[in-house]
Amino acid sequence: MESAADKLAEVQSNIARMCKPARREPEDVKLIAVSKTHPAERIIPLLEAGHRVFGENRVQEAQGKWFQLLEAHPDVELHLIGQLQSNKAEEAVELFDVIHSLDRPSLLKALAKAMDKAGRRVPCFVQVNIGDEEQKGGCPIAEVPAFLAKVREANIPLAGLMCLPPSGIEPAPFFALLAKLAQDNGAEGLSMGMSGDYETAVQLGSTHVRVGTALFGARGS
Numbered sequence: 001m002e003s004a005a006d007k008l009a010e011v012q013s014n015i016a017r018m019c020k021p022a023r024r025e026p027e028d029v030k031l032i033a034v035s036k037t038h039p040a041e042r043i044i045p046l047l048e049a050g051h052r053v054f055g056e057n058r059v060q061e062a063q064g065k066w067f068q069l070l071e072a073h074p075d076v077e078l079h080l081i082g083q084l085q086s087n088k089a090e091e092a093v094e095l096f097d098v099i100h101s102l103d104r105p106s107l108l109k110a111l112a113k114a115m116d117k118a119g120r121r122v123p124c125f126v127q128v129n130i131g132d133e134e135q136k137g138g139c140p141i142a143e144v145p146a147f148l149a150k151v152r153e154a155n156i157p158l159a160g161l162m163c164l165p166p167s168g169i170e171p172a173p174f175f176a177l178l179a180k181l182a183q184d185n186g187a188e189g190l191s192m193g194m195s196g197d198y199e200t201a202v203q204l205g206s207t208h209v210r211v212g213t214a215l216f217g218a219r220g221s
């Protein structure tokens with residue numbers, strides 16, 4: 001069986017390979033190891049291999065695992081990649097270094113308030129509902145410019161735009177659309193690409209890939 005370090009090296013080398021034709025530098029693509037559902041024992045080998053950037057999608061689950069892991073590895077950068085309820089904003093601001101799911105005015109208000117209270121500004125990606133899917137979170141495309149203005153007004157550091165393209169169809173057009181939206185609206189970062197499509201996302205300008213399965217294996221097994 002491949003070790004965690006082997007898988008990490010493989011994903012990193014795939015990222016580097018896709019950077020080349022796109023004339024990008026591998027250092028400009030941050031690999032977020034998505035450790036959701038995996039226990040600390042599965043995370044420790046990646047920490048031991050030197051990896052320091054991790055993603056979780058639930059505040060409570062992350063608290064349970066990471067308070068202890070962070071004691072041993074205070075230099076870890078923790079990203080919240082999942083939908084966030086406004087009533088969890090304070091806890092999210094305390095624990096996470098970057099939030100990828102800012103997508104609505106009520107959450108913006110709650111996060112701004114939590115950041116004021118904590119005296120800590122946490123950079124946020126604005127999640128965009130790039131496939132216009134009813135069941136998915138994310139700011140509607142047409143509302144992105146106005147929402148970004150609100151984010152800036154609230155003094156929340158804008159990390160960039162994030163998307164989860166519709167499943168089952170070619171993701172490239174959605175990644176390209178997110179990149180265009182970011183460019184048109186002066187947003188720098190692009191959080192896009194998961195295990196199945198991070199190589200395509202890197203070609204199209206992703207600065208943050210969120211990779212779980214390719215590093216940890218399937219969830220729930």
Ligand SMILES: *Cc1c(COP(=O)(O)O)cnc(C)c1O
Pocket residue numbers: 034036057081082164193194195196210211212213214
């Ligand atoms: C779970 C998750 C990922 C990682 O998915 P994999 O296919 O396991 O790489 C990425 N982004 C978000 C928002 C997720 O919820």
